[in-house]
Amino acid sequence: GNSVTQMEGPVTLSEEAFLTINCTYTATGYPSLFWYVQYPGEGLQLLLKATKADDKGSNKGFEATYRKETTSFHLEKGSVQVSDSAVYFCALTLYNFNKFYFGSGTKLNVKP
């Protein structure tokens, strides 16, 4: 089947620390991969995406590389800010983008 597994949170970091949130997937086909972010009290919004192996998605200082050999799409940021505190969701979709499979989410708390 299709599924996404994320590292459990919460993750608590000090400002300017390095962030990694692990994400691995299983898929019956060749998926597109996404990271969505949910700020407190809001809906999810797209952070970055990658549609084929070895693609790197990037946005707002965050990066993730589509690794087909390890079925992974880990999210990284070199220096987090307090404003990055949110819940991060890894997701995949196949074929026609109508069925997304989301991970359980990882809450990030960044302390000043």
Add this chain to the structure above:
Amino acid sequence: DAGITQSPRYKITETGRQVTLMCHQTWSHSYMFWYRQDLGHGLRLIYYSAAADITDKGEVPDGYVVSRSKTENFPLTLESATRSQTSVYFCASRDEGLDTGELFFGEGSRLTVL
């Protein structure tokens, strides 16, 4: 205002009552979706719609009914609410013409079933 709006944002109801959550989008996106968000499960797809009068089941459709008579509206009805349906519900939309796979989400409706 342009965007996707959900109502009500918060709802408390009792077991057995009918509840309808509304979703309205102003972009004329073809596709609309309903997800529920539960701790430990992430987001799970309830129903989706490819166009007016076209709907299909997602991962967890039992106990829910949807309709889409107009492109911009996609209401979700719980015909007889149960406590297990206590959750945060998100509506989302996607433009058929975009090959990005980006979903646009509403702010969510928090439902509590007592």
